[in-house]
Amino acid sequence: xRETPQCAELFTRLLKPNNPDAEAGAGAAMIAAARETxxxxxxxxxxxxxxxxxxxVLSGAVRKFALRPNGQRQIIDVTVPGDFLGFAPSDPAFFxxxxxxxxxxxxxxxxxxETLAAGSAAVSALIDNxxxxxxxxxxxxxxxxxxxxxxxxxxxxxxxxxxxxxxAHAKAITxxxxxxxxxxxxxxxVETVSRAMTGLRRRGSIRLKTPRDIEIRDPSMLSDS
Amino acid sequence: xRETPQCAELFTRLLKPNNPDAEAGAGAAMIAAARETxxxxxxxxxxxxxxxxxxxVLSGAVRKFALRPNGQRQIIDVTVPGDFLGFAPSDPAFFxxxxxxxxxxxxxxxxxxETLAAGSAAVSALIDNxxxxxxxxxxxxxxxxxxxxxxxxxxxxxxxxxxxxxxAHAKAITxxxxxxxxxxxxxxxVETVSRAMTGLRRRGSIRLKTPRDIEIRDPSMLSDS
DNA sequence: GTTGCACATTGACGCCCGTCAAGGCGAGCG
DNA sequence: CGCTCGCCTTGACGGGCGTCAATGTGCAAC
Numbered sequence: 001x002r003e004t005p006q007c008a009e010l011f012t013r014l015l016k017p018n019n020p021d022a023e024a025g026a027g028a029a030m031i032a033a034a035r036e037t038x039x040x041x042x043x044x045x046x047x048x049x050x051x052x053x054x055x056x057v058l059s060g061a062v063r064k065f066a067l068r069p070n071g072q073r074q075i076i077d078v079t080v081p082g083d084f085l086g087f088a089p090s091d092p093a094f095f096x097x098x099x100x101x102x103x104x105x106x107x108x109x110x111x112x113x114e115t116l117a118a119g120s121a122a123v124s125a126l127i128d129n130x131x132x133x134x135x136x137x138x139x140x141x142x143x144x145x146x147x148x149x150x151x152x153x154x155x156x157x158x159x160x161x162x163x164x165x166x167x168a169h170a171k172a173i174t175x176x177x178x179x180x181x182x183x184x185x186x187x188x189x190v191e192t193v194s195r196a197m198t199g200l201r202r203r204g205s206i207r208l209k210t211p212r213d214i215e216i217r218d219p220s221m222l223s224d225s
Numbered sequence: 226x227r228e229t230p231q232c233a234e235l236f237t238r239l240l241k242p243n244n245p246d247a248e249a250g251a252g253a254a255m256i257a258a259a260r261e262t263x264x265x266x267x268x269x270x271x272x273x274x275x276x277x278x279x280x281x282v283l284s285g286a287v288r289k290f291a292l293r294p295n296g297q298r299q300i301i302d303v304t305v306p307g308d309f310l311g312f313a314p315s316d317p318a319f320f321x322x323x324x325x326x327x328x329x330x331x332x333x334x335x336x337x338x339e340t341l342a343a344g345s346a347a348v349s350a351l352i353d354n355x356x357x358x359x360x361x362x363x364x365x366x367x368x369x370x371x372x373x374x375x376x377x378x379x380x381x382x383x384x385x386x387x388x389x390x391x392x393a394h395a396k397a398i399t400x401x402x403x404x405x406x407x408x409x410x411x412x413x414x415v416e417t418v419s420r421a422m423t424g425l426r427r428r429g430s431i432r433l434k435t436p437r438d439i440e441i442r443d444p445s446m447l448s449d450s
Numbered sequence: 451g452t453t454g455c456a457c458a459t460t461g462a463c464g465c466c467c468g469t470c471a472a473g474g475c476g477a478g479c480g
Numbered sequence: 481c482g483c484t485c486g487c488c489t490t491g492a493c494g495g496g497c498g499t500c501a502a503t504g505t506g507c508a509a510c
Binding site: 074076077088089121133134143148 | 291297299301302312313314316319339353356357358359360361363364366367368370371372373411412
Binding site for chain 2: 496497498499500506
């Protein structure tokens, strides 16, 4: 299960030009099929991933969100390098945007994916695992989102990010999105996010080098309680 | 896209004994591979769907939930006839339970699914669409869950149910779960659910034949506002 | 019958958080 | 430098919802 990290590494390696590790077989087929795309911050990319296409985030981050008639924005999912996009049926109510300028994705058309999957059982399993990972991500965010208090949401969000980012030091994480995005992701107000962060900082649970770079001093604060 | 209803009909038909419509090909393979299982209310079924197995709900309903250390229960997903279970990696933190006594599911092992998918492109597409539908369901519930006010959550939940149940009359829906389940699904208190229902009833938007049987008198109340 | 239980509803109270408002801070730019 | 513009933080206020408590209702058992 959970081959996504491997999947990401595979894609990242294979998509590099002049890749010495490129071998014949599934890998070579993937690098042939993938079309790398980069786009600027706040740029919508519905045209990029349309008609059942699938994409893998290589760098930066992508946010998927919906706009309510109120004007309120709800961020459904934030995909970081290694995550996959596009398994869900494309819904006109949802939008995709690059979070940062250095965002790059690898695009596959639906036909390409089917061809690749049909040609190799290993590739097929990888694709399936990526879809399963997307479901797992949504389910876990639902767990975060459904927390009772806003502070628990923020704590759970930090915990989930610490788990997903998998940096060298698990204690230091760099948030991929701003406070406003976090607020729209958790369904709470920006001020509440800021207050929760300040509260955690005052209690000594975290340390903020910058608002985006967080050092976790007390990991037990992020677990369920 | 969205072949799930067809998928459900196909399965339901094919799993009936002495089915006159059973034909050779993908359908016959499915009825041969599926193992029908029924289980009683509140009975956990982790053993039933384990190790990457996939199941289709035939009757009744299944709730997937997590238990927090608090004892608080969060219902992640409620699957009704036609929905699929088990695409996500099995997580020990999640539990599956039958909601009613007449709950029946059709189980496939992972090997069976792969064999079926490999043998028929149509079956493969059906499986993929079912996984995509699971993602769509989670994303839409995230939209419901992230509503600001509790009354909006209840209204949006009724709207989503009215869309998913697809009964003969779209205006009359039968909720598959109790108020307690709804509360744990939406992350709000039972009393708030009840108050929201009463509020909608007083305004004339809905009519409650029984607490579970709801007639929608003003559909515009269920849409976004 | 009535006993028991699960589910549903209604009311009162208190607190968390959304809203509004103001200010700080750093980056980009003329 | 001075200006603007995101982004972040902090404070005050009020309403919505969680909590606690009590009552109502329908069903099954016996």
